[in-house]
Amino acid sequence: MKNFFKIIILSLIIMCGYKSAYSAEKVEYLKTHWSFKGLFGKFDRASLQRGYQVYTEVCSSCHSMKYLSYRNLAEDGGPEFSIDQAKAIAASFEVKDGPNSDGDMFTRPGKLSDKFVMPYDNVKAAQAANGGAYPPDMSVLVKARGGGVDYIYSLLQGYEEPPAGMKLDDGVYYNKYMYGNKIKMSNQLSDGLVEYGDGTTATVEQMSKDVTTFLMWAAEPHLESRHRMGFKAIIYLIILTVLVYFSMKKIWSGIETKI
Amino acid sequence: MSDHEYTPKSKFGKWFNDRLPLLTLASHLTDYPTPKNLNYWWTFGGILTFCLLTQIITGLVLAMHYIAHADMAFDSVEHIMRDVNYGWLIRYIHANGASMFFLAVYIHIFRSLFYGSYKSPREVIWIIGIIIYLLMMAAAFLGYVLPWGQMSFWGATVITNLFSAIPLVGEGIVTWLWGGYSVDNPTLTRFFTLHYLIPFLILGLVVLHIWALHVPGNNNPVGIDIQKPSKDTVPFHPYIVIKDGFALLMFMIVFAFFVFYTPNILGHADNYIEANPLVTPAHIVPEWYLLPFYAILRSVPDKLLGVIAMLSAILILAALPWLDTSKIRSAVFRPLYRQFYWILVADVLILGYVGAMPAEGLYLLIARVATAYYFIHFLVILPILGFKEKTLPVPLSITEPVLGGSPNLAGARIKNKKNL
Numbered sequence: 001m002k003n004f005f006k007i008i009i010l011s012l013i014i015m016c017g018y019k020s021a022y023s024a025e026k027v028e029y030l031k032t033h034w035s036f037k038g039l040f041g042k043f044d045r046a047s048l049q050r051g052y053q054v055y056t057e058v059c060s061s062c063h064s065m066k067y068l069s070y071r072n073l074a075e076d077g078g079p080e081f082s083i084d085q086a087k088a089i090a091a092s093f094e095v096k097d098g099p100n101s102d103g104d105m106f107t108r109p110g111k112l113s114d115k116f117v118m119p120y121d122n123v124k125a126a127q128a129a130n131g132g133a134y135p136p137d138m139s140v141l142v143k144a145r146g147g148g149v150d151y152i153y154s155l156l157q158g159y160e161e162p163p164a165g166m167k168l169d170d171g172v173y174y175n176k177y178m179y180g181n182k183i184k185m186s187n188q189l190s191d192g193l194v195e196y197g198d199g200t201t202a203t204v205e206q207m208s209k210d211v212t213t214f215l216m217w218a219a220e221p222h223l224e225s226r227h228r229m230g231f232k233a234i235i236y237l238i239i240l241t242v243l244v245y246f247s248m249k250k251i252w253s254g255i256e257t258k259i
Numbered sequence: 260m261s262d263h264e265y266t267p268k269s270k271f272g273k274w275f276n277d278r279l280p281l282l283t284l285a286s287h288l289t290d291y292p293t294p295k296n297l298n299y300w301w302t303f304g305g306i307l308t309f310c311l312l313t314q315i316i317t318g319l320v321l322a323m324h325y326i327a328h329a330d331m332a333f334d335s336v337e338h339i340m341r342d343v344n345y346g347w348l349i350r351y352i353h354a355n356g357a358s359m360f361f362l363a364v365y366i367h368i369f370r371s372l373f374y375g376s377y378k379s380p381r382e383v384i385w386i387i388g389i390i391i392y393l394l395m396m397a398a399a400f401l402g403y404v405l406p407w408g409q410m411s412f413w414g415a416t417v418i419t420n421l422f423s424a425i426p427l428v429g430e431g432i433v434t435w436l437w438g439g440y441s442v443d444n445p446t447l448t449r450f451f452t453l454h455y456l457i458p459f460l461i462l463g464l465v466v467l468h469i470w471a472l473h474v475p476g477n478n479n480p481v482g483i484d485i486q487k488p489s490k491d492t493v494p495f496h497p498y499i500v501i502k503d504g505f506a507l508l509m510f511m512i513v514f515a516f517f518v519f520y521t522p523n524i525l526g527h528a529d530n531y532i533e534a535n536p537l538v539t540p541a542h543i544v545p546e547w548y549l550l551p552f553y554a555i556l557r558s559v560p561d562k563l564l565g566v567i568a569m570l571s572a573i574l575i576l577a578a579l580p581w582l583d584t585s586k587i588r589s590a591v592f593r594p595l596y597r598q599f600y601w602i603l604v605a606d607v608l609i610l611g612y613v614g615a616m617p618a619e620g621l622y623l624l625i626a627r628v629a630t631a632y633y634f635i636h637f638l639v640i641l642p643i644l645g646f647k648e649k650t651l652p653v654p655l656s657i658t659e660p661v662l663g664g665s666p667n668l669a670g671a672r673i674k675n676k677k678n679l
Contacts, residue, residue: 039520067337139337140337144531144532222340222341226348226519229348230519233519234515234519237511241512244505245505
């Protein structure tokens, strides 16, 4: 039995060891406390709402979020805007719809069921407007980067003067957390850039944290129910395992083999 | 194994059983005499059956929502994650289930290697097992392509390109596999079809695997045949059922932890970027369970020879019952083999590690040495060991080590208590 545990634990270490071997380039990311980590991790509601504000006012002019709908903003486990707030948010966007009965396309105010309006019509248009670099869709961005939230959080604050001797082309910026240190997005955040409705001071650090939290939710909208269900499932399994263990002891008690 | 006659009690049962002896089969399965000294390494057969069924059931649900089209596959996976009720749960179980499946199968295979379960009269069980393992790798690879992320696309490109190493017809075969001149929509749809088919082939082979097992019966930690069924064995139900159930539950706790708390840790971040034929990822790496073979493939400088080496690394296992010349099954009584066994385990782990690293410099050198050792173990060490090794005295029956105090076993016991 002891061996059994040992090998299971060993294999898990190996499995995860292989995993960490993937990410060869080790960079020390900036650290902060994420409320959504851990066994009972939940999103900070206010941070999500502020993060949405940063996304809309700053990021969304270049970055799309094609898998999100306005209804998601009012759903459980998310920013949890009220339905009316979410409706108002949706209505503040112009959505292209159609064709109508005349065969014409038309624009109308957004509805809850609409996907987030995209800044560009297509990838080519996005590239043309951004010096050839496509601003990646941010719906699952956190999961699509090795460092996850820590990486995004650090990157937003990682703009520096390039070290002496490094020549940067036009439209290329130095960022100490970017792979290869060269990034085509200029520094977007500056203190006081947005005005938070809840009175929080909009420092670069605060905005980075809020928008990263928002991106985490966007990538994992069911994270909270996953954590809740996971805890219940594991407790249930542990209790059942203990019960089965004693049943097994009882059943095997007549057999001289140790179990 | 059990030749006992079974007669159903009810009249209908008898009528039915005479026409299709399902009840006789059920009775055989419940009464199946199992060595009572099986340790927890023997519970992984049941765990693997659970894994297969989990993959099939979650896979069926996923297939209802997934769209096998190059333009829609990635979107449909996100649709499952966001809008399908508990879609995230089903998908995370399926994705992590693949890793759990391989974790269990590796333990199962290495258990077999340690206790010599592949030896006569169990060669056919072993060979069916190797075929199942091959199909599992195929299914896992095909499944990894379906989300149509960057790693899906480029993994598919790298692996299918291996066939181009075949002389003369290689290029033609690759085009045929792709259904075009690159990995594209036709590739995705056929991969989906095959990914759906293979688990059912595995299921059929699992039935044969278990059938073949029930002919000679289980091997056991002592590695000797059952002398007296009444003394050495217990009926499968309830003894083994409850024990397998207990081990399965512990396995499920680990499984649940991955699914609920670190569902993406075993995947690659790049697979959350939609496939883009114009952008190659910095490192193309397979899933962790294929890394040792990937290392073998890359350690050979010639492409064709590399592919041959990788395939032989798996197929050599099928010849194992004849490569291992020792008459003694269990490593408990083979002091030298036991050491080589652990060296092989370390060797495979090293191969896995270098498989994840770039194939250059020291890593490449280590990969080459480890690859060479892998083949030397099976082709040189094992055949010679059977003749040279001085084995320890084997107990007379399964009951003996259980009760202890056998003069035959005293020497082996002290050292190997934990393996018995």
